Amino acid sequence: MTTTAFPHVLSVRIRPLLGLASVATALIATAMALIWAPPDAVQGQVQRVMYVHVPSAWTAYLAFIVVFLASVGWLWTKRPAFDAIAVASAEIGVLFTALALVAGSIWAKPTWGVWWTWEPRLITTAVMFVMYVGYLLLRSLSSDLEGRATRAAVIGIVAVVNVPIVHLSVTWMDALHQLPSVLRPGGPALDDRMLATLIAGVVAFTVLYAWLMVARTALERARQERVLRARDA
Amino acid sequence: MVSGLRRIGLIAGRELRADARHPDGAVAAMTFMAALVLLESLIVGPQVARDTLVAPALYWIALLFAAIVVTTRSFDRELEDDALDGVLAMPGGADALYGGKLVSLAATLGLVAVVGGVVEMALLDLAVALPGHLALAVVIGTAALPAVVVLDVALTVRLRARAVLVPILALPVLLPQLVAATNAVAAALAGDAVASLAWSGLLVAIALVYATLGLTIAGTAIE
Numbered sequence: 001m002t003t004t005a006f007p008h009v010l011s012v013r014i015r016p017l018l019g020l021a022s023v024a025t026a027l028i029a030t031a032m033a034l035i036w037a038p039p040d041a042v043q044g045q046v047q048r049v050m051y052v053h054v055p056s057a058w059t060a061y062l063a064f065i066v067v068f069l070a071s072v073g074w075l076w077t078k079r080p081a082f083d084a085i086a087v088a089s090a091e092i093g094v095l096f097t098a099l100a101l102v103a104g105s106i107w108a109k110p111t112w113g114v115w116w117t118w119e120p121r122l123i124t125t126a127v128m129f130v131m132y133v134g135y136l137l138l139r140s141l142s143s144d145l146e147g148r149a150t151r152a153a154v155i156g157i158v159a160v161v162n163v164p165i166v167h168l169s170v171t172w173m174d175a176l177h178q179l180p181s182v183l184r185p186g187g188p189a190l191d192d193r194m195l196a197t198l199i200a201g202v203v204a205f206t207v208l209y210a211w212l213m214v215a216r217t218a219l220e221r222a223r224q225e226r227v228l229r230a231r232d233a
Numbered sequence: 234m235v236s237g238l239r240r241i242g243l244i245a246g247r248e249l250r251a252d253a254r255h256p257d258g259a260v261a262a263m264t265f266m267a268a269l270v271l272l273e274s275l276i277v278g279p280q281v282a283r284d285t286l287v288a289p290a291l292y293w294i295a296l297l298f299a300a301i302v303v304t305t306r307s308f309d310r311e312l313e314d315d316a317l318d319g320v321l322a323m324p325g326g327a328d329a330l331y332g333g334k335l336v337s338l339a340a341t342l343g344l345v346a347v348v349g350g351v352v353e354m355a356l357l358d359l360a361v362a363l364p365g366h367l368a369l370a371v372v373i374g375t376a377a378l379p380a381v382v383v384l385d386v387a388l389t390v391r392l393r394a395r396a397v398l399v400p401i402l403a404l405p406v407l408l409p410q411l412v413a414a415t416n417a418v419a420a421a422l423a424g425d426a427v428a429s430l431a432w433s434g435l436l437v438a439i440a441l442v443y444a445t446l447g448l449t450i451a452g453t454a455i456e
Binding site (some may be wrong): 001075127128130131133134137138142147150151153154155158159216 | 269288320384388389391392394397398401402404405408446453454
């Protein structure tokens with residue numbers, strides 16, 4: 001396995017810009033969520049948790065789709081950059097899935113009366129979370145670079161099936177969880193200001209994902225370099 | 234295609250002969266399953282365990298863990314005899330190994346499923362309204378189990394932490410399969426023929442998806 005340094009332009013120029021963009025979009029999205037967006041007619045102020053919960057779930061979906069694509073890329077080309085992208089995206093995906101679960105739980109308590117309920121969206125999300133924790137465990141318990149990347153890629157390909165299952169679980173089964181707010185047949189079912197705020201949140205979380213991805217991928221590439229140098233010495 | 238199927242047949246035959254000569258894996262799985270059914274029933278209490286939905290759930294959870302035991306033992310035997318590298322060195326060896334293990338383990342698990350089922354029915358004094366539907370659901374559910382378990386055991390075969398990793402990797406993937414199998418058997422116990430067949434049909438669909446996925450990526454995973 002050969003590797004090359006992480007692209008200089010990404011680590012030196014784009015990374016700080018992404019950091020600035022992430023802070024700026026987060027500030028704008030926070031202001032919109034707390035001040036500009038109206039409270040929900042039924043749920044009141046607590047509905048504002050949606051502006052963290054939905055973007056977290058969207059970012060987790062995105063992260064796991066990137067894991068799938070990078071896993072296919074690794075199996076296809078055996079280029080270590082794909083493995084670095086896969087592990088970076090999996091870690092960030094697990095982080096955002098946990099955030100979506102915690103935010104959802106905080107939202108559920110005042111609206112449903114419980115922190116957790118055995119409901120299709122919650123169960124499928126928890127299963128997805130466990131599966132990607134298993135992915136990270138598999139990686140952490142393997143020592144050889146190529147074998148670890150190949151084993152992880154197989155799980156990364158299999159586990160992506162969770163993403164459509166989680167998203168569509170509320171339409172397939174009788175669910176307490178509300179239907180998708182934006183990606184639903186017939187278009188978004190939200191007030192215009194709520195929709196704009198939600199989109200701002202999704203943009204902010206996506207930029208944050210990109211920033212974390214560049215940083216974590218660079219770290220993984222440096223780690224790969226170090227391991228290969230030690231092996232060649 | 235024909236030579237691929239022939240190789241799978243050769244591996245499956247070799248596995249079944251090895252199981253017949255040294256049935257330690259199958260015996261361990263049967264004992265494990267019987268112990269698990271007994272303990273699960275004791276923990277929740279026989280009244281709860283006898284429920285038409287609880288009894289099948291206990292059965293499939295026990296059979297799943299028995300499948301992990303018997304599959305792990307099967308791969309351990311390959312490692313002990315240094316046979317794994319020899320099989321993988323053959324052209325199409327990894328695919329043949331996966332397919333062969335799938336066939337042979339389904340057969341071995343069938344035996345474990347029958348023994349475990351008889352033990353559970355005797356212990357819990359279960360009444361079966363539709364024996365034919367019950368047999369169909371158990372056959373399909375048992376044949377469907379190895380696809381994911383073999384893949385996960387193959388992925389972790391050379392790792393020391395395999396005992397921890399296999400259940401963590403397999404259980405979430407097998408969740409839809411366990412739900413379908415439990416409901417198919419529960420409906421057969423309760424006498425709902427249409428529901429039993431519908432859940433068995435879903436089980437077939439899930440099994441086909443997993444087996445196809447397994448056959449597609451097993452070569453890469455095992456190598």
